[in-house]
Amino acid sequence: xxxxxxxxxxxxxxxxxxxxxxxxxxxxxxxxxxxxxxxxxxxxxxxxxxxxxxxxxxxxxxxxxxxxxxxxxxxxxxxxxxxxxxxxxxxxxxxxxxxxxxxxxxxxx
Amino acid sequence: xxxxxxxxxxxxxxxxxxxxxxxxxxxxxxxxxxxxxxxxxxxxxxxxxxxxxxxxxxxxxxxxxxxxxxxxxxxxxxxxxxxxxxxxxxxxxxxxxxxxxxxxxxxxxxxxx
Numbered sequence: 001x002x003x004x005x006x007x008x009x010x011x012x013x014x015x016x017x018x019x020x021x022x023x024x025x026x027x028x029x030x031x032x033x034x035x036x037x038x039x040x041x042x043x044x045x046x047x048x049x050x051x052x053x054x055x056x057x058x059x060x061x062x063x064x065x066x067x068x069x070x071x072x073x074x075x076x077x078x079x080x081x082x083x084x085x086x087x088x089x090x091x092x093x094x095x096x097x098x099x100x101x102x103x104x105x106x107x108x109x
Numbered sequence: 110x111x112x113x114x115x116x117x118x119x120x121x122x123x124x125x126x127x128x129x130x131x132x133x134x135x136x137x138x139x140x141x142x143x144x145x146x147x148x149x150x151x152x153x154x155x156x157x158x159x160x161x162x163x164x165x166x167x168x169x170x171x172x173x174x175x176x177x178x179x180x181x182x183x184x185x186x187x188x189x190x191x192x193x194x195x196x197x198x199x200x201x202x203x204x205x206x207x208x209x210x211x212x213x214x215x216x217x218x219x220x221x222x
Contacts, residue, residue, distance in 0.1 A: 030208075031208055033208075033210060040216075041215065041216070042199055042201075042213030042214055042215050042216055043152070043199070043201075043211075043213045044213070045210050045211065045212070048208055048210060088151060088152070090211075092208060092209050095140065095157070095159055095205065095209065096142065096154060096157055096167070096209065097154075097209055097211060098154075099144075099151045099152040099153075100151055101149065101150065101151035102151055
């Protein structure tokens with residue numbers, strides 16, 4: 001079964017707007033990761049946040065983690081057409097990751 | 110992309126035939142993983158390896174076997190392909206020393222007719 005569940009399943013925004021997607025998970029984690037997948041390609045690691053961190057930034061990406069609510073959010077600021085992709089959260093435990101079902105983000109030029 | 114390749118990239122096969130997919134890495138990473146990706150299911154782990162000849166089952170291992178005789182190669186075998194195994198298969202690697210951040214291959218699209 002999936003550990004992480006992303007919300008929303010799909011999101012369309014205008015270029016330049018911010019995009020926020022959420023991830024909820026069920027069990028305790030060591031860290032949580034976000035990945036991007038462009039159509040027809042493999043996943044690419046974006047950012048990792050550890051269980052003792054609350055917020056992390058990388059370029060236009062901002063990730064938050066609330067372990068009390070077992071949830072994380074990924075914010076992409078000033079979106080670009082190239083950000084069109086699917087985004088997955090993954091939780092880390094016992095040598096392997098468990099992925100959610102993803103959020104499909106479409107940036108409208 | 111990290112030094113990880115998959116072969117073949119596309120394959121069409123008939124029900125009941127055995128199929129082997131290959132994952133090759135040049136990063137000397139300890140961990141290797143096989144996933145399948147299907148609409149509505151995200152990525153599901155089939156099998157993974159934590160060292161040469163060391164493998165373990167994932168969430169959806171029935172009908173699949175794996176082998177890892179060298180650090181760089183991880184083979185996934187469908188013993189007798191079924192239509193339900195039509196999917197996109199991804200290999201991933203991780204060094205596992207600090208975290209299990211994974212690097213993915215380009216994928217293999219398998220169609221079982």
